[in-house]
Structure formats: structure tokens, C-alpha cells
Amino acid sequence: MDFRPSERSKTLTDRVRAFVSEHVVPVEERLMAARRATRSSPDWRTWSVPPEVRELQARARAEGLWNLFLPDPEHGAGLSNVEYAPVAEEMGRSFLAPEVFNCNAPDTGNMEVLHKYGSPEQQARWLGPLLRAEVRSVFLMTEPEVASSDATNLRATALVEGDEVVLNGRKWWTTGLGHPDAKVGIFLGVSDPNAHRHLRHSMVLVPLDAPGVRIERMLPVFGEYDEPYGHGEVVLEDVRLPASAVIGGPGMGFAIAQGRLGPGRIHHCMRCIGAAERALELLIRRSLSREAFGKPLASLGGNRERIADLRMAIDQARLLVLHAAWRLDELGPLGAISDVSAIKVVAPNVLERVVDEAIQIHGGLGLSDDVPLVALHAMARVLRLADGPDAVHRGVVARAELARYRT
Amino acid sequence: MDFRPSERSKTLTDRVRAFVSEHVVPVEERLMAARRATRSSPDWRTWSVPPEVRELQARARAEGLWNLFLPDPEHGAGLSNVEYAPVAEEMGRSFLAPEVFNCNAPDTGNMEVLHKYGSPEQQARWLGPLLRAEVRSVFLMTEPEVASSDATNLRATALVEGDEVVLNGRKWWTTGLGHPDAKVGIFLGVSDPNAHRHLRHSMVLVPLDAPGVRIERMLPVFGEYDEPYGHGEVVLEDVRLPASAVIGGPGMGFAIAQGRLGPGRIHHCMRCIGAAERALELLIRRSLSREAFGKPLASLGGNRERIADLRMAIDQARLLVLHAAWRLDELGPLGAISDVSAIKVVAPNVLERVVDEAIQIHGGLGLSDDVPLVALHAMARVLRLADGPDAVHRGVVARAELARYRT
Amino acid sequence: MDFRPSERSKTLTDRVRAFVSEHVVPVEERLMAARRATRSSPDWRTWSVPPEVRELQARARAEGLWNLFLPDPEHGAGLSNVEYAPVAEEMGRSFLAPEVFNCNAPDTGNMEVLHKYGSPEQQARWLGPLLRAEVRSVFLMTEPEVASSDATNLRATALVEGDEVVLNGRKWWTTGLGHPDAKVGIFLGVSDPNAHRHLRHSMVLVPLDAPGVRIERMLPVFGEYDEPYGHGEVVLEDVRLPASAVIGGPGMGFAIAQGRLGPGRIHHCMRCIGAAERALELLIRRSLSREAFGKPLASLGGNRERIADLRMAIDQARLLVLHAAWRLDELGPLGAISDVSAIKVVAPNVLERVVDEAIQIHGGLGLSDDVPLVALHAMARVLRLADGPDAVHRGVVARAELARYRT
Amino acid sequence: MDFRPSERSKTLTDRVRAFVSEHVVPVEERLMAARRATRSSPDWRTWSVPPEVRELQARARAEGLWNLFLPDPEHGAGLSNVEYAPVAEEMGRSFLAPEVFNCNAPDTGNMEVLHKYGSPEQQARWLGPLLRAEVRSVFLMTEPEVASSDATNLRATALVEGDEVVLNGRKWWTTGLGHPDAKVGIFLGVSDPNAHRHLRHSMVLVPLDAPGVRIERMLPVFGEYDEPYGHGEVVLEDVRLPASAVIGGPGMGFAIAQGRLGPGRIHHCMRCIGAAERALELLIRRSLSREAFGKPLASLGGNRERIADLRMAIDQARLLVLHAAWRLDELGPLGAISDVSAIKVVAPNVLERVVDEAIQIHGGLGLSDDVPLVALHAMARVLRLADGPDAVHRGVVARAELARYRT
Secondary structure, three states: OEOOOOHHHHHHHHHHHHHHHHHHHHHHHHHHHHHHHOOOOOOHHHOOOOHHHHHHHHHHHHOOOOOOOOOOOOOOOOOOHHHHHHHHHHHOOOOOHHHHOOOOOOHHHHHHHHHHHOOHHHHHHHHHHHHOOOOEEEEEOOOOOOOOOOHHHOOOEEEEEOOEEEEEEEEEEEEOOOOOOEEEEEEEEEOOOOOOOOOOEEEEEEEOOOOOEEEEEEOOEOOEOOOOOOEEEEEEEEEEEEHHHEOOOOOOHHHHHHHHHHHHHHHHHHHHHHHHHHHHHHHHHHHHHOEEOOEEHHHOOOHHHHHHHHHHHHHHHHHHHHHHHHHHHHHHHHHOHHHHHHHHHHHHHHHHHHHHHHHHHHOHHHHOOOOOHHHHHHHHHHHOOOOOOHHHHHHHHHHHHHHOOOO | OEOOOOHHHHHHHHHHHHHHHHHHHHHHHHHHHHHHHOOOOOOHHHOOOOHHHHHHHHHHHHOOOOOOOOOOOOOOOOOOHHHHHHHHHHHOOOOOHHHHOOOOOOHHHHHHHHHHHOOHHHHHHHHHHHHOOOOEEEEEOOOOOOOOOOHHHOOOEEEEEOOEEEEEEEEEEEEOOOOOOEEEEEEEEEOOOOOOOOOOEEEEEEEOOOOOEEEEEEOOEOOEOOOOOOEEEEEEEEEEEEHHHEOOOOOOHHHHHHHHHHHHHHHHHHHHHHHHHHHHHHHHHHHHHOEEOOEEHHHOOOHHHHHHHHHHHHHHHHHHHHHHHHHHHHHHHHHOHHHHHHHHHHHHHHHHHHHHHHHHHHHHHHHOOOOOHHHHHHHHHHHOOOOOOHHHHHHHHHHHHHHOOOO | OEOOOOHHHHHHHHHHHHHHHHHHHHHHHHHHHHHHHOOOOOOHHHOOOOHHHHHHHHHHHHOOOOOOOOOOOOOOOOOOHHHHHHHHHHHOOOOOHHHHOOOOOOHHHHHHHHHHHOOHHHHHHHHHHHHOOOOEEEEEOOOOOOOOOOHHHOOOEEEEEOOEEEEEEEEEEEEOOOOOOEEEEEEEEEOOOOOOOOOOEEEEEEEOOOOOEEEEEEOOEOOEOOOOOOEEEEEEEEEEEEHHHEOOOOOOHHHHHHHHHHHHHHHHHHHHHHHHHHHHHHHHHHHHHOEEOOEEHHHOOOHHHHHHHHHHHHHHHHHHHHHHHHHHHHHHHHHOHHHHHHHHHHHHHHHHHHHHHHHHHHHHHHHOOOOOHHHHHHHHHHHOOOOOOHHHHHHHHHHHHHHOOOO | OEOOOOHHHHHHHHHHHHHHHHHHHHHHHHHHHHHHHOOOOOOHHHOOOOHHHHHHHHHHHHOOOOOOOOOOOOOOOOOOHHHHHHHHHHHOOOOOHHHHOOOOOOHHHHHHHHHHHOOHHHHHHHHHHHHOOOOEEEEEOOOOOOOOOOHHHOOOEEEEEOOEEEEEEEEEEEEOOOOOOEEEEEEEEEOOOOOOOOOOEEEEEEEOOOOOEEEEEEOOEOOEOOOOOOEEEEEEEEEEEEHHHEOOOOOOHHHHHHHHHHHHHHHHHHHHHHHHHHHHHHHHHHHHHOEEOOEEHHHOOOHHHHHHHHHHHHHHHHHHHHHHHHHHHHHHHHHOHHHHHHHHHHHHHHHHHHHHHHHHHHHHHHHOOOOOHHHHHHHHHHHOOOOOOHHHHHHHHHHHHHHOOOO
């Protein structure tokens, strides 16, 4: 057993850390200050990408810090999950960083799907532009009418009719749908309701300007629209596409989803660890610099115990994520399904807890936009629901555990 | 021991409940839906009071549901704290309700201060208009530079020079400062830094259009500006007022603050209970109507246990608030100081916990503005800091508890 | 709403408090010290009642502090549940006290059953001696083979055959079965498995020396046999009794159990509050007298916050118990069923938490028998299971809560 | 990063697991059943070692499963800490196992001290017999009069007078003091109260039959004396020994203690993980085999969520322990001081939590001696205090964390 990261993992982690603190954080602070002066509009048609972000992307790409998430050594860095995890942690220290390095969700997951399951034609049309960050993509899964954490509930349809596939349905919480560069989505719909429940769904590549696609609104999260990404509600009405738009063929939706979620969740979780470290640093710096009753806050009441508890919680969560990444590398998505569910519960909850204590130590300041704690809280809180709520993932872990003792 | 409310308390509670559900909630839903269409601007100079609110105020006043918080039977309802508590709980079920019944903070506390300590001249100028809701008021206490939970840290000054008092300082989290009707503030500043620490401060009535008062910005809370109230940052620079603007005389600030905070906190806490009941109702209704894995959410996993735990937590918190109100009635603010600190910790934390579970049951919907859960979360989270963070109130409770055994 | 106890409740509470601290606690300490020298034997046939306990009983009875639990004014003190609750709390401050005042479980519940449902003949034979503490009684309900928290699982039978009733079954956790004065039990068994599930069971008075009753062993709880009471495992094999031994007639078992448990659980819960106060007092006294790192423990780390949290938890639990007692007085056992389940969860858990922190503050001493913390821990831990585990009572609370919103 | 254990670690882990389940567990069950029939006496002079234990030791030694804890390849297995950790975890699944493999505390720590710091003479006299399990040893540190978690509080003295060292003091919680083979102790006392606080103490080898050593009593833990080990209280009065009994020379006590505690604590913590796995297995087996309300307990209420949470907690704790072991191997005891404190908090608390839920699922059975849950609870609860209470270790973690940001 050896907890030392590989040489290339360590090198990339160090380089990303340096890049983030030197180049990304200062820009992020400027952009946030600018944003404070005006409120973003819910009208996504008015949104734009700050030019500074495009410049940072160009610089990152020039330095080779680009598509690091992709295990393919040709298009990406060729890192295993356990190697990429500490790199992703560093990206979690800034909200801008994932986009800067072309490692942000849902594009990463979509690129992986295209890379693994896309036809040459699909890859040519969409994977290249995504890898070069020329376009952005979305993932159309969650539906407002049903509890989408139970995939068998999904009502949207992707019916193959002759050489066409016809999409119908209402989707929401489609992250990135407001982005000016969002050009394509991966749509999950039922193709054959009578098939085995793992062979019922298809994934279809749908250009967002296809006739029948109607974006209705962006949904705020804790009042924020996360401009210029946004979380959209969209209706697809008789969207007709060539059957070649189906990824991997009809009925493959579930299988692809299984493969997609493992790495994607680990990236999210590792970024949670980085974000938690950032929140803890803010907490501690404030507790050392602020005084009340004649002492720094760090010396008052239970604050030290809290700091210790948070340190222990973060370290445990990080190790669990790394271990899950290693299991994913060793056993593949199906073999690590329970491990991935476990970190999906643990990491966002740890982040939320750290942020909550950090807000408390900051007092009123912590609630304002002068520090990034409210935004970190939203990140944590969303992740307790996105990609399946805590309860569903606890159910996966329990099922695996009980199976060990059933006879 | 008798847990039955008094007849007049019960009658007013029932009438307020009916008024809120018949008249206030529908308006609130309309206003929130309208607000979803546009984002509020941080520029408070553009804010206005919706005419529906003024109409509701007129109706409430006409029906005698007005100034119910005031124990004085002439200007208010003449209720004791324990009688008012269940009335306030009903108001907590709507964000608009406190304003509608002229029972919202910080006006209620300010009116009580003026009623108890104001000179006839001060009462004539400000108390009357406040009781009639013709003007709104603010309370200028918290300062950005210091941990204001330790009042001895406050740096703002209110120096008496001859027959004038001169105010200097920077205040923030001044709730209501953005309101178009906000005309007056109660300012807390140091008059004599060498006096006993309980005789150092003064409270001064400052018209908000006085020369030297400069509002710098409104602060968002979880991204919301709480328009048209707002939470402001304001600088007072050599604001010169007649010495008669000092309430109760120089050095009386601490004593008045002690008396002001007891009832005010109980109102907040009781509203938390009402808000928690609202959140629990939302949670349960959703858990009964939404299905996953072939069952209503209420029948899945630990959801019933959670509902039971929340019911027990709310009931305990309500009883603790009622008991503190009764102690305040029996023993006065100083005798009930530890009781009031205890509920200040318990009630917002219970509310936060209920809201968190309600969000979780609602899934993505819970994070949007389609349901009021994000707003309820902000209410709870703010109250864990406003009027003193949890840690300070725990310290008060512990001090009282340890004192029982010191020899 | 009035939190002041009635005059007679207050008077009896004060007298019991004084009696316990003057007479009971010193004896308890002597008995515990004596017990430290020898380990009790699991062989209950060797157990005896310390003569000091009989003397204390005589004194309590002479002073009129006797059978205070019984609402009947002739045989008891005629207190309502809300009046008795603070009296019971005082008894909770000593392990001996309930027995001393003839207010210990399960005798109290059994006496109530006999008083409410017993025939004149049953009352003459057993109620009188129990009221005079001449004999002790047990309650034979829980069975080792089945999850007894679900009463429909019970397998023991009480079949009426002509003018006889025949008992068969294995029972355990029969508290008091080892007591030298234990002479009678109330046995719960199925009389008619085909009847409605609330009309299936009967309660039967069984003399413990009846042929066919075989005590097999005493069960330790956290290693303690709770001598001279004990918790027994017993087999009843073809125990034939006259049919007049059935209380209230065949099929009445469930109805009687419902009525029996409400007050009994409130007594337990109120004693938990008293026990929690005792533990908190021990914690605080130790934290003030013991030093580490140059300060009393009370000034170290999060200890003050812990003390505050425990004070808030105890006060809330007490209020919930008092409120449940009041509801029981107002609405009867069925009307207060959810209230009683709520306190059955809350009170033992609060006690366990206080005791845990008290042990922690005491260090190694807290684990020894030199202080009563280990015994208090066992009391709390047992009560999270006895009379139904937490999960079952949470289920009752949830059912009532969900019913409010079902349509 | 690689989570795969080394080949020899894996092999030994597998062999120990097989040995424990085949040979140790059956004996343990027989011994526990026998013990149920009689209570152990507090009089340690009557205690004896069951012959089955000696037989198991002989077998383990013959199979080479002996002194595996010792990193020295000559006397032990030559395993690093991270290699030994999974082996120790397997030993944690049985109370007997550590003794069977000669890997039980405090002998392991004492042997390490002798191995690292002992003079050839000291090693010859004590290390050999300890390695062969011919004698047992104790560690005399904690004192009843002072909070011993702050070592500067210790009052016992070890004064060098000429060529003698004279010991005085009262010690308690001296584990193993009741063992019939306990022949020697390592005594921690102050030699020079005026020296730097890290140079003040000495460790002295004291034969337990030396004149002046007086064992006063054994202390029960949750009512158990842990026969034949026991936890003793002992007085040393003018115990005169040759100065050569001082280990490493006067003033070296603190330095040796630092080195001793790291590995020792990791062994404890790893055994906690094994014990927690045992408790979780018991919990799950019971939840699958026991029914209530028509379903196995595993399908009721929040039980699955609980199982998932416990699995996640155990896995995180294990990883944190393994990581601390790796840090200890890499950085030595001083470099890993905060890591070791962290696991000292985490592991026993996780064990306690798992055991608590396991008791709850077992109902009354869980409180009896028919299952080992009460004993596992005691193990966990003791370890939250032994070797320093949680609060002290949280303090260590917090200090390290704050130091990162101090300027």
C-alpha cells in the first residue's frame, strides 16, 4: 500500500495548483466583483462568456493543461482516475478553473461518452469541437414530472421510426443550457418501454437548434443563475433526427449512463474536496485574524475542536474518493458502483459542513458576496441532489452490503 | 401547569391564521411569481413597495389585526409575550405577513424602545408614524471592522458636545435600509469609552436624510437583496443632531439594548416555528404525492423517521420558546436572559434542519424559486448569525449553568 | 398558558426532593460502596432486599410520600399526570428512590391495571399487598423468539378452556423477576388468533409459584443483574389457572396495554429528566473542580458549548414530557398516543447524551463504579429499547403526522 | 497511489483471519458461555489464565503467527506499520486474539520500548520473556488525583539518588495489573521538576513484587473487570531500585512516550476497525433474519440508510488509519503526530456508533451477554478515553492545522 501519487500525477497537480493561484483566482475575484455591481438577468439570451475566460483557456491549452480528465493519452493526459483525482481537487479550489482547463461538467462526461461510444461520424462532428472548447454541450436527463432518481420513471421518448429517431419530452436542470456556445445535447429517452428495464433507453445527440427544441427558462439555484452556464428547462416536441444520432444504437442508454457516471462523479467529489480545503482555509484565516472577547476566534469556545473535526472529515473523504478512483481503475464502473455511490454521499456533505462552519466564523460577511462561501454552499447543496440524491446512493451502498450476507 | 392558550391569544391566533391563508398567501405567491420574471436590482433607489402590501396593511388595520406585538393595550393588543407567541408563529408562515400586520423587525423593536424609553417629543415625531406604518425604521448596530457580537468591540461613536450629539462610524447589515419609507434609524455608538462597560454606549435617533449619512450599498444574503427592505452598509460622518436625539440619555444604550432584545428575539423564534411548520407541511405533502421505485417517497428509506424527528424537534423548540416567553413575562428581560439565548440557538437551527430535509425531498425543485424553500433556508441561516451567532448565545447559557454550581 | 405547577404538585415535588437528598442518597451511596466489594451473583435465589430499603419505605409511607403515582385520591395522591411528572423527575435522581416511594416499574403499571380493570377479587388478592409494598409484581410480555415490538408477533398463548385459562410460552426481560418478594405477574398471551388483531390477546394474573412456571435465568444488562430486581427469562408450560385470573375478560389484553403504557412511559421519561439533571450536575461539578493545561476543564475547548447544548436538550425534553402528560390528562391514552411515543424517543436519548459527555469529562473515573455514570448510561440505553425501540415510536409519530395531510 | 497491500501483509492477514475464525472464535464463545454462569470476582488474586489460551498461544507461535507487531525482522515479522495494520484489523474481530498472537496492549508497547531503548541487561531480563509470553507487563502512567491527559500534571516521582532510583506515587487504570503473569511495569514519574517540560520525566522498569508496590484494587469498566487482565489502582511508596532500571536514562520519559504511542495507537485503531466490521456483520445478519411487521428488519424504516452510513464510516476510518500508518512509516512518530491523534478520535467513535446501532437492531438481546455487543461497546467507550480523551487529540489536530496558517 502506497499513498504517494505517481510522478506525472504529482507534476500535473503542482502545475494546476500554481496555474490556478497565479492566473485563475485573480480573474475570478475581478469577475465576481464586477458581478456584484449588477445582477445577472434570468434572460439567458443576453449572457456572454467573459473574454478573460477565453484567454485563460488559451493559456492553459498552450501550457498543456488541457483535457486532463480524459484517460485517452492521445486526446487527453492519459491519467488513470486515481492519478487525475488530485488534479481535479486543485480545480475545485476555483469556480472558474474546470472551464479554464476544459474539464467541466457536463462536457467531460459527454466527451467521454463520445470517445467511448460515439460513431466516427459523431466524433468528427462533436468530439473534436468539444475537445477544443469551440462548443459546449448539455445532458438532458432529469424531468420535472417524475422523480428522476428512479430512471424507470422517465417519460421522455426517443422512438426510432424508420431511419429517423423522434424525441419528445420535457427536461429540466439541464446544466449549461444557457451557455452561448451550447450547441449539442445528449438526450436520454425511452425507445422501447417493453424491453428489459436496462435495455429500454437510448441516448441521442441532439443539436440544440434542431426544430422542436424549445428552451423555456433558466432555473435559479439559491437565487443564482450560474451565468453563463445556467440550468435550463426545455421542451422537445417531435424533434426528428437521423437514426445515426443515437449513440451506440437504440437501447444502449442505460449501459452508457452507467459507464458515464463513475468518473464524472469522482471528478465532482474530488472538486468537493478542493472546495472544502478552500473553505477550511478561509475559516482558519478568519479565526486567526478576527478577535472577540479579547482573543482570536480560533481560541474561543469549540472552534478548535470544530477545526479538528473538519480536518478529519476532509481527510477521510479525500481518502474515500481516492480509494473509489482506484477501485474504478481496477474494477471498472460496475465493480466500483457502491464505492462511487459512497463518495457521492460523503464528499458533498463534508463540503457543506465545512462551508457552514466557515460562514458561521465569518458572521454576516459569510452570507454576503464579499467572500465565496455562499457560492460554495450552493455547490455543496446542489451536489447532494444532482446525479441522484443522497438517499438513492445510500440505497446502492446498502444493497451491496446486504448482498454480502444474503444466502 | 396548563398548556392551553388564553382566550384572547387563541382568538387572535385563529384570526391571523385565517387572514394569512386567505389574503396574504395568495398575494405572496403572485408577487413571487412576478419576481421570478425579473431579478431585483442591487440599486435600492429603484425599489418600491408593491401596492398589494399597502392594501393588505389597510385591511389588517381595519380588522384590528395591527400592532399585535405591543404589550401596551392602548397602542397594541396588550398581549403578554406568551400570549403573542402563537400569534407570531402564524405570521411566520409567510414572508409578507409580519409587514402586513405591522409586526416586522426591526420596526417592532424600535417601536418598543420608543414606547418604553422615548421622550414625549421622540414619541410624537417617530412612534406615531411607525405605529401607523407611515414610515419604516432601521437599527444601526453591527460594524464591518469588528466582531460585533462582542459589544465592547464597537467603534462607532456618539459623542455629546454641548447640546449636540455627533455620530461617526460605519455600520452594516442594517436591515430595512433600502426601504423607500425608511426615514429613521436607532444608532448605537460609544459616548464614553472610559465608563463602566455597561454605561459606555448611547442610542440615538438619526433621521436617514441627516447630513453625513451616506448609504454605500445593499448586501445580498444568499444572493437575495430582500427587496424592498435590503440590508445596507452605511457610513455616518460627523452627523450632528440635537442632544435630545439621544434615547433615555447618554450611556443608556446597553440597558435599552438588553430590554429590546428579549421580546424581539422571541418574535423571531416564534416565526421560525411557524416557518418550520410550513416547511414540514411542504415536505410531507411532497412525500405523499411523489413516487419513486413504485412507492410514495413517504414510504421510502428513512423518510418516516425523518418526519418523526422533525415533528419532535419542532414541538420541543416551540415549547422552549413558549416557556422563554412565559419566563420573560414573569421575570423580565434580565431574569430570562439565558432562556432567550437558548431559543435563539434552538429555533433557527430547527428551522434550518426542517428546510434542509424539505429541499432534499423536493429534489431539484427544492433548489429553485418555484417553492419557497430556498428563501426559508436563508431565513434560518441568517438567524443563526443575526442578533448574535449561536456560539455567543451558547456562551450565555453555559455561563448561567456554571454559575449554579460555582461556590 | 401557565408553566407554574399546581400548589400540591409543587409541595410534593419539594418534599420528595428533600427526602431523596436527605435520606435516600446517603443510603444509596453506602449500598453502592458495599456492592463494589463483592460482585452480585447471577443466582437470584441468593438475592435479598437490603434492610435499609425497607426502612426508607416505612419512613416514606409514614410521611405520606407513598403511591404518589396513583391518580386515585383514595389509594394514591390523586395527582394528574402533569402534576405527578415533576415529582417523578425528583425520583429519577436516585436509583433507589422509586422503590422507596412505592413508585417503581413495573409495579406502578400493574397497580394501575388492577385499579382500573381488576375484579374486586383480583384487587383484594393483589392490589392491596402491592399498594402496601408487601409483594412485588412483574409484567410478562417480551419473547425471545420474536421481535416483540410488533405485538402481533407474540406467540405465547392464554387459552380459555372451560372455566380455566391455560398459559404457555417463553418470556424474557421480565424485570423484577428475581426479587424475593415477586409473587405475581401479568402475563400477555394470545387467546384467539383469529380475532381482530386488537381483540386477540388477554392479560392474566399468574402467581409466580403456580405449577408450570419455571424461571430459567436472569439476564445481565451491561453486565449488571440489577439485583435484587433482575431481568428474567421464564418458561410457562401448561400453567392452569381459574378463568377468573383473566383481567377484564379474554381479548381485552390490547386495550388494557394501551391504557397501561401511557402513564408508565411518562413516569420513565420524567425519571430520565431527573437522571439527566443529576448527570449534568456531576459533569459541571467535575468540570469546575478538575484542571488540565492550567485551567478548569469547564474553560477548555468546547466544554462550555457542550454544557449549553445539554441544558437546552434537557429543558426541551422536560417540556415535551410535561406537554405529553398534559395531553394525556386532557385526551386520554389514545388521544396522546403520538405524544407519548415522542417522549419515549426523546427522553432516553437526551439522558444517554448527557451521561456520555459526563463520562468523557470524568475520564477513567467515569467508567468505574466510583461514580454512578455507568449505571445511568445503562438506564438510558435500556430505555431506548424497553417498551418499544426508538424506531417503533418514531413510526407512531410519523403515522400521526402523515395522517394530517392524507386526503 | 496503490491501495493493494504488500504480498507478505496480505498473506499474514489471510492467515490470521483463518486462524481467528477456526481456532480463536470457537474458544472465545466457549469461554464467554462459561463466564455467564458465574460472575468474575473483583479479587484478582483468584484470577487465572484459561488453559485454552495458553494452548492457542502455543499453536500460533508454532505456526509463526507470533509477535507480528514488531517491525524488527529478527524478533518479529518485520512488518511496517502499514503492513501490520490489516493484520491487526483481523485480530480486532476477537477479544482473545491479540493475546493469542502475543500482540496485545500494553505488552506490545512495552516490548517496543525495551527493544528500542532498553539496555542489553534490561532486554535480557524482560524483553526475552515478554517475546515468549512467559511474563506480562503493565504501563504505570495515569494518576487518580490529576487530569493525566496533561502530562505536566503528573505527580508521581522517580528521583535518582546516587545509584538508586526511588519511585513514589499512585497510579490507576493500569491495564493488565491483575494478570497472574504480570511481573513488571514501566513506571512514568518526574525526575526533575525544574527541567524543560520535555526532559522532566523518566521511565523506570519496576518489578511488581518490589517492596513498596501495593496493588489496592481492580477497577471495573462498565461493570466488567476484564479478568484475567484487569485495570488496577496501585500505590508505590519508596520503591528503591538500582538506577539501571531507568530506561534510556533520566529525563528520557517524554521522548520514549512519544515514540511508544504512535504504533500502539495505530494497533488499537486498526483493531477498532476489525471490531466495527464484526459489529456490522452481526447487525446485518440480525436485520436479515429477524422479522417485524411482516418484513425483515433490514427493510424497515431507516435501517438500510443506517447500514450504508456505517459502511461509509468504517471505510473512511480504515483508510484514515492506513494513511496514518503510512505516514508513520514515512515520517516517524513526530512527523505523524497529528495523523495519529486524528485516528485516535475517529476509530473508537466509529466503533461505538456501529455497536450502538447493532445493539438497537438486536433489541433486548443486544444488551445481554448472549452476544458480544456490550463488550464491544465497552471497548469503544474506553478507547475514547484511554491514551488521551477525544478532546486532547482534537486539540493536537487543531494545533497542527492552525500552524499551517500562522504567520
